[in-house]
Amino acid sequence: MMSYGSPNWRNWVLPENLARPLVKHAAKLGINFFDTADLYSQGVSEEVTGRLLKEIFQSRDEYVLATKVCLPMGELPNQKGLSRKHILGGIEASLQRLGTDYIDLYQIHRWDPETPIEETMQTLDDIVRAGKVRYIGASSMWAWQFSKLQYTADLHGWTRFISMQNHYNLLSREDEREMIPFCLDQGIGLIPWSPLARGLLARKPGTVQLTKRAQSDVVVPKLYNAERDSTVLENLEKVCKSLEISLAQGAIAWLLNKPGVTSPIIGATKKEQLDELVEATDIELNSPQMEILDSGYQPQLPPELIMKQ
Numbered sequence: 080m081m082s083y084g085s086p087n088w089r090n091w092v093l094p095e096n097l098a099r100p101l102v103k104h105a106a107k108l109g110i111n112f113f114d115t116a117d118l119y120s121q122g123v124s125e126e127v128t129g130r131l132l133k134e135i136f137q138s139r140d141e142y143v144l145a146t147k148v149c150l151p152m153g154e155l156p157n158q159k160g161l162s163r164k165h166i167l168g169g170i171e172a173s174l175q176r177l178g179t180d181y182i183d184l185y186q187i188h189r190w191d192p193e194t195p196i197e198e199t200m201q202t203l204d205d206i207v208r209a210g211k212v213r214y215i216g217a218s219s220m221w222a223w224q225f226s227k228l229q230y231t232a233d234l235h236g237w238t239r240f241i242s243m244q245n246h247y248n249l250l251s252r253e254d255e256r257e258m259i260p261f262c263l264d265q266g267i268g269l270i271p272w273s274p275l276a277r278g279l280l281a282r283k284p285g286t287v288q289l290t291k292r293a294q295s296d297v298v299v300p301k302l303y304n305a306e307r308d309s310t311v312l313e314n315l316e317k318v319c320k321s322l323e324i325s326l327a328q329g330a331i332a333w334l335l336n337k338p339g340v341t342s343p344i345i346g347a348t349k350k351e352q353l354d355e356l357v358e359a360t361d362i363e364l365n366s367p368q369m370e371i372l373d374s375g376y377q378p379q380l381p382p383e384l385i386m387k388q
Contacts, residue, residue: 080113080114080115080119080124080127080128081115081116081119081124081346082098082346082347082348083095083097083098083101083102083124083127083128083131084119084120084123084124084126084127085120085121085123085124087120088119088120088121088123089120091348092120092124093348094127095127095130095131098127098131099131099134100350101347101348101349101350101353102131102132102135103131103135104350104353105347105353106135106136106142108353108354108357109357110353110357111141111142111143112142112143112145112342113128113132113142113143113144113145114145114146114184114244114270114344115128115145115146115147116146116147116148116150116186116188117146117147117148117150117152117169117172117173117176118147118150118151118152118188121152122152122172122176125146125173125176125177126176126177128144128177129176129177129178129179130178132144133178139179143183143184144177144179144182144183144184145182145183145184145185145186145216146173146177146182146184146185146186147185147186147187147188147218148161148165148166148169148170148173148185148186148187148188149161149165149187149188149189149191150188150189152169152172160191160193160194161187161191161194161198161199161202162191162193162194162198162199163198163199163201163202166199166202166203166206167202167206170182170185170206170211170212173185174211180210180211181210181211181212181213182211182212182213183212183213183214184212184213184214184215184216184241184242185203185206185212185214185215185216186215186216186217186218186242186244187199187203187215187216187217187218188218189218189219189220190220190221190224196227196228196231197231197235199228200228200231200232200235200237200238201235201237203215203237203238204232204235204237204238207238208238214238214241214242215238215239215240215241216240216241216242216243216244216270217240217242217243217244218243218244218245218272219244219245219246219272219382221257221258221381222254222257222258222261223257225240225243225258225261226261228240229265229267239265240267241266241267241268242267242268242269242270242341243258243262243267243268243269243270244269244270244271244272244344245258245259245269245271245272246271246272246273246302246382247259247269247271247272247274247334247337247340248271248273248274248275248276248280248330248334249276249280249311249315249330249333249334249372249376250276250279250280250302250303250308250311250312250376251273251276251302251303251379251382252376253378253379253380253381253382254381259337259338259339262339263338263339267339268339268341268342269337269339269340269341270340270341270342270343270344271334271340271343271344272344273344274330274331274334274343274344274345275327275330275331275345276302276303276330277302277303279303279308279312280312280315280326280327280330281325281326281327281330282326283312283316283326302382304379307377307379308377310374310375310376310377311372311375311376313375314371314372314374314375315329315330315333315372317371318364318368318371318372321368322362322368324359324362325355327352327355327356327359328355328356328358328359328362329359329362329372331343331345331356331359331360331362332359332362332363332364333364333369333372335359335360336363336364336369
């Protein structure tokens with residue numbers, strides 16, 4: 080749902096009137112999990128998400144609603160992070176914007192090095208016990224950080240994390256070293272963000288993408304490298320051609336064949352994108368095809384280090 084909110088935040092974001100038919104179509108296709116964050120459009124995404132889901136679904140039980148807290152919602156010190164003050168303020172603000180009594184999955188958007196782990200985990204447990212949150216999840220951090228959070232919860236009998244929203248796709252597989260094995264060991268579901276590598280896995284190698292997001296995206300050159308990723312992209316094209324499926328479908332099918340992956344987080348801005356990616360859930364890849372897709376990957380710096388450069 081990051082793609083819906085206010086174009087003033089990012090020029091590629093769709094306003095509510097353009098988002099409505101897409102969310103309706105998503106529901107018609109059977110999609111029932113919707114992920115947003117307070118950061119997206121600085122709260123407007125949550126407002127749009129809440130209104131549209133109320134319009135489209137007859138019952139709150141028909142869909143799973145996820146949002147996040149941590150990243151800056153303003154310039155003041157207490158408008159960010161995972162302190163008790165910010166989490167308690169954040170959950171109340173998100174509930175109001177979403178127009179709901181509870182959030183199914185409340186995620187910490189990143190690691191907060193400035194707040195004691197016990198403070199964060201106890202506060203998350205408090206809002207679960209208060210009925211404002213059903214489950215808690217996390218997003219993009221080091222495996223050792225996530226394990227400290229999880230085991231702190233275990234030590235005190237507090238609520239455990241049930242999901243990790245990590246950066247994971249054919250072009251970025253560094254989490255296969257530690258984060259994903261840890262999640263599999265702990266029974267934590269993976270809901271990867273950017274499963275199509277910001278569109279790179281949806282178009283043929285060398286194709287120029289002229290979308291608004293591609294033109295203004297300063298992250299792509301940091302996370303991906305055309306020369307390094309060329310073999311993976313060529314292998315993807317080879318497998319998809321043999322199956323007569325699109326590149327995007329092949330990339331999603333590969334991800335869904337990976338252990339622990341529950342639901343890739345996609346950002347659709349066109350109806351045909353939804354149709355295409357939902358069809359990918361029925362695509363089965365055999366072992367030789369998975370081996371081809373797995374080959375060619377070159378180790379790289381983890382996203383957590385790349386983004387600091």
